[in-house]
Amino acid sequence: MPSGDRPAERRTVGGASTVADRSADVPISGPGPATSDGAVVLTPRGRLVALIAVVVAALGLVLAFQTLSAGPATSEGRAPDQAAAVPGDDGGAVPGKAAPIVDPGSAGGSDSGSVAAAPLTPTPSAADTDAVAAPSVVVNDRTQPPAVEVPTAASGQLVYASGATAPVTGDRVWTYRVEVEDGLPFDRAEVAAAVHATLSDAGGWLAHGNAFQRVDSEDTDFRLILASPSLTDQLCAPLQTRGRVSCRNGDLVVLNALRWAEGIEDYGGDVASYREYMVNHEVGHRLGRGHVECPGAGEPAPVMMQQTYGLDGCALNSWPLPDE
Numbered sequence: 001m002p003s004g005d006r007p008a009e010r011r012t013v014g015g016a017s018t019v020a021d022r023s024a025d026v027p028i029s030g031p032g033p034a035t036s037d038g039a040v041v042l043t044p045r046g047r048l049v050a051l052i053a054v055v056v057a058a059l060g061l062v063l064a065f066q067t068l069s070a071g072p073a074t075s076e077g078r079a080p081d082q083a084a085a086v087p088g089d090d091g092g093a094v095p096g097k098a099a100p101i102v103d104p105g106s107a108g109g110s111d112s113g114s115v116a117a118a119p120l121t122p123t124p125s126a127a128d129t130d131a132v133a134a135p136s137v138v139v140n141d142r143t144q145p146p147a148v149e150v151p152t153a154a155s156g157q158l159v160y161a162s163g164a165t166a167p168v169t170g171d172r173v174w175t176y177r178v179e180v181e182d183g184l185p186f187d188r189a190e191v192a193a194a195v196h197a198t199l200s201d202a203g204g205w206l207a208h209g210n211a212f213q214r215v216d217s218e219d220t221d222f223r224l225i226l227a228s229p230s231l232t233d234q235l236c237a238p239l240q241t242r243g244r245v246s247c248r249n250g251d252l253v254v255l256n257a258l259r260w261a262e263g264i265e266d267y268g269g270d271v272a273s274y275r276e277y278m279v280n281h282e283v284g285h286r287l288g289r290g291h292v293e294c295p296g297a298g299e300p301a302p303v304m305m306q307q308t309y310g311l312d313g314c315a316l317n318s319w320p321l322p323d324e
């Protein structure tokens with residue numbers, strides 16, 4: 001029995017050792033892992049984590065390094081792309097911004113257009129430009145303006161030629177503004193140039209001490225208006241122009257566009273000369289001149305004669321005679 005006890009004690013010792021073994025075994029045995037998962041796994045996973053962390057860090061460094069080293073080239077490489085793209089974006093953004101700007105612009109344009117459309121305007125229209133392109137005819141050794149069709153009525157809106165001619169001196173200086181009804185097949189600038197060429201001609205009223213300067217302000221001595229037959233009648237009333245002739249009414253010198261385009265039969269297709277007559281005759285009224293008769297068959301027709309109704313035996317003449 002005692003022996004039995006000793007072995008038991010041995011066992012105890014052995015047990016202790018066994019216990020120690022157990023404790024030693026514990027780590028090795030299964031239960032260890034279960035209970036001490038964290039702690040025990042920490043070691044192996046910690047290594048993994050550490051490795052991963054190192055790898056990640058290394059990769060991070062590598063990437064960072066690549067970014068830094070390759071950065072310049074890449075960014076430059078991208079820079080163009082971005083530069084190209086940015087404009088696009090900016091373009092996209094700018095359009096957004098431009099839209100409002102464009103609106104104001106177009107609004108301003110329409111404003112200026114409306115302002116221009118009202119009484120003030122500078123540029124010729126496409127229709128006016130088209131009118132210039134027709135074939136030319138020569139009558140009385142003069143190249144005639146292209147044939148155009150004048151409507152009985154146009155827009156009713158007068159648009160004046162912008163700009164001014166050089167200042168002039170003389171016994172009497174007259175300022176005037178040229179206005180053309182919008183919608184007529186005439187270029188305002190060309191009309192203004194033709195009118196001024198007549199008024200500033202040495203053989204015209206200039207020879208009678210009258211100098212003319214075209215301006216584009218409202219403060220003028222007279223307004224020279226090229227109007228449709230319908231508007232001519234309105235502007236000339238109570239004078240009766242009946243859609244056929246021109247007039248001078250107060251400070252308005254109104255040229256009938258129908259006559260400006262066609263002239264008269266007695267001028268035989270010499271529209272260029274008849275235009276000079278229109279300007280000289282109606283402006284002559286503004287200068288204070290009244291009508292005169294044909295002095296005699298074959299004599300040059302006075303410019304203040306009502307030539308539109310016929311030359312009455314006089315010879316075609318579109319310029320003021322010395323005694324007019």
Ligand SMILES: [Zn+2]
Pocket residue numbers: 281282285291306
């Ligand atoms: Zn008259």
